[in-house]
Structures are given as structure tokens and as C-alpha cells.
Amino acid sequence: KAGVTQTPRYLIKTRGQQVTLSCSPISGHRSVSWYQQTPGQGLQFLFEYFSETQRNKGNFPGRFSGRQFSNSRSEMNVSTLELGDSALYLCASSLAQQDHYEQYFGPGTRLTVT
Amino acid sequence: AQSVTQLDSQVPVFEEAPVELRCNYSSSVSVYLFWYVQYPNQGLQLLLKYLSGSTLVKGINGFEAEFNKSQTSFHLRKPSVHISDTAEYFCPRRRSQGGKLIFGQGTELSVKP
Numbered sequence: 001k002a003g004v005t006q007t008p009r010y011l012i013k014t015r016g017q018q019v020t021l022s023c024s025p026i027s028g029h030r031s032v033s034w035y036q037q038t039p040g041q042g043l044q045f046l047f048e049y050f051s052e053t054q055r056n057k058g059n060f061p062g063r064f065s066g067r068q069f070s071n072s073r074s075e076m077n078v079s080t081l082e083l084g085d086s087a088l089y090l091c092a093s094s095l096a097q098q099d100h101y102e103q104y105f106g107p108g109t110r111l112t113v114t
Numbered sequence: 115a116q117s118v119t120q121l122d123s124q125v126p127v128f129e130e131a132p133v134e135l136r137c138n139y140s141s142s143v144s145v146y147l148f149w150y151v152q153y154p155n156q157g158l159q160l161l162l163k164y165l166s167g168s169t170l171v172k173g174i175n176g177f178e179a180e181f182n183k184s185q186t187s188f189h190l191r192k193p194s195v196h197i198s199d200t201a202e203y204f205c206p207r208r209r210s211q212g213g214k215l216i217f218g219q220g221t222e223l224s225v226k227p
Binding site for chain 1: 148150155156157158159160163204206214215216217218219220
């Protein structure tokens, strides 16, 4: 079974631009979560989607948004990029949203904002 | 606040030596605990998880962890490490409601020949 895939793997954007990242979960998984990883803040939760509904949201500004499609694929969007948005963005999928189901992570999208 | 503390930011160790990576958490309710490994330029891979039952959990690649409720710890151990174990290790916990993983700062394990 294929793992979690994220596209693109690398991105370079300029301040003020917007960006869309994509995540395809493991087949059959219905829950998708997004995390931001930076050297200073570590791994921080962005949001979680289950059955096309946002179930949980972290403490990020409204510039960060996401959605999930009927096939469970998910996208996250960051508008008006800032230098501090440079990070590795990780997507994780889970069979369901119950807590005992482990999350499987993709390889991440490394975003660099210049 | 619910949090996770990884007590060592870096752990250098020689090949074939034993290693313990320490993780404490704060919670007064039931928790689900995990250990993940992240190799350079990759995502996170699950090593093991504790949901309930036996407090000693065995994972992949020869790792194991022991849940200690009284000390609120979930330390990861391996009796003999390899160069290939060099990576960053995370021990997130999952809230009983909400679903998100709460991470500590990670421990960088460096195995030297």
C-alpha cells in the first residue's frame, strides 16, 4: 500500500505570495492532519480534517487554511507569505480520528520564503 | 497545560552501546503515547505506541519503551545502537479528545563508530 504523498517536495516563494500544498493520504484513511516543523518551534499542529470537515485547529493565523476533498485528499494554503513561514510542512493520515489510531506521515514539503 | 518534555536535546553514543532517550509528559487523564523517528530530509516514522495494557512496549528496529504512570514518563531504549539509528526522535502524546499530536522538542541521537 502506498504511503502518504505530498507535493511538491520543495518550494521557493517570495514574501507576499500565496502557496498551496497537497497531501494524498494512504488509501482508506479518512483523517488528515497538517503540522509545521521549524528549528525554533519544533513540530506544531496546524489543523485536522475528517470527512471533509475541519475537526481541530491549532494556534496559527487565518492566513493558514486548508480543506479536504471527498477522496480524502487535502490541501493547505498559506496566503501573504512571511519569512517566518519557511518550514517543513508535514501531512499525516490516519484511518479515523479516534485517538488510538496512529498517524502516518508523508515526507513533507519544504517551503522557503525569500 | 498538556505538554511533552524530551529531557535531552542531543544524545551522542558509540555504536553497539545501549541508549535511553527520555520523555516526560504532563497529564492527569488517560493518554496515548508514541515514539517517532525522523531521518534527515524525511517525514516521521512510527517506532512504537502505548495505548493501554502492558507498560513495556516493543517497537520496530529493536526499540522498546516503558510507560511509567507514576513518573509520567515514556522513555525509549535500545540495547545496542547502530550507525543507522542516527536521527531525531520524537515522543508525542495524543489528547483524549481532539486528535492532535502534541510534540516535544525532539532528541537528536548521534551514533558514532
